[in-house]
Amino acid sequence: MLLQGWEAFFFYGLAITVLFMAVFTVSAKNAVHSALFLISTLIGLAGLFLLLRAEFVAGAQILVYVGGILVLFLFVLMLVNIRDDNQNPFNRQDKIAFVVSGLLLGAIMFSVYHTQQSGFFKSKPTDERAVIESAKPGPNTGMISTDTENVGKTLYTKAVLPFEVASVLLLVAVIGSVLLARDKKQEETYD
């Protein structure tokens, strides 16, 4: 897999945006700013997913993360009154944590580098003949990508059981969060 031309240009642009926004997410003093920077990070990641021809996941990312989870974060941030008493937003472990995460980064980078040096990634330009038939545009679809079709096929044939389990998980999450988030007065009224 090798992105060339404009795709590579967009990759580097999005990569730099995503990295800076991630660093700002972690380092922003105000938690609301963190949430907004996280939104930017996730939108940039959705753009990267588009570059990787994963349109469905890019759409799901924007709908679920940006439209759902981040709105939830902002709601909770506004319900929870954070006292801004000029306290350092980082705790006392920040130096040792920097070393630990630096070592982790070094380990991951080394393993990726080693894998690449061992010739695991055949990083030649995309050979259209090697791409499986199902990944190509169909006869009646013109140049429209068949990514969503293939994701749907895989989801409903190979991954049916996890799909159903995921629905139960979401039900548990809904009931559990309603049960947890009610206050004392509501509990006394309904118990």
Added chain:
Amino acid sequence: MMISEMWTPVLALLQQEPSGSFGQRLVQSFSQASTTSFLFLSAILFTVGVYGVLTRRNMIVIFMSVELMLSAANLNFITFSRYWQTQGNEYAYNGQIMTIFVIVVAAAEAALGLALLLTLYRNRETVSADEITLLKW
């Protein structure tokens, strides 16, 4: 070249004989991105998330850092999915399915975690991870 591909554009810029304008050379050197570049980006994102989880005091920001780490894993899954598509593997789309499940679990986790946080705030008037020490010995 002994240095990994992520830095290739920068090195090429430094080593190239000056041919053409600086803008042309800049465009040329940044005209390629490989699987490894995506993996490096994902590694850096994950590490930034780890640093946030380890150091922040506000528990809501800790949750956001966890979301960052999950997104880094998602990027890895999608990258390998695309890589196997270009190599003609019939299981290539499993990576995207996995990412969808990660997003589902992240949504459930965020809902439950934030509900727990609200309950905690009602009882203790704080969301700082340093002040929640009841179970600490």
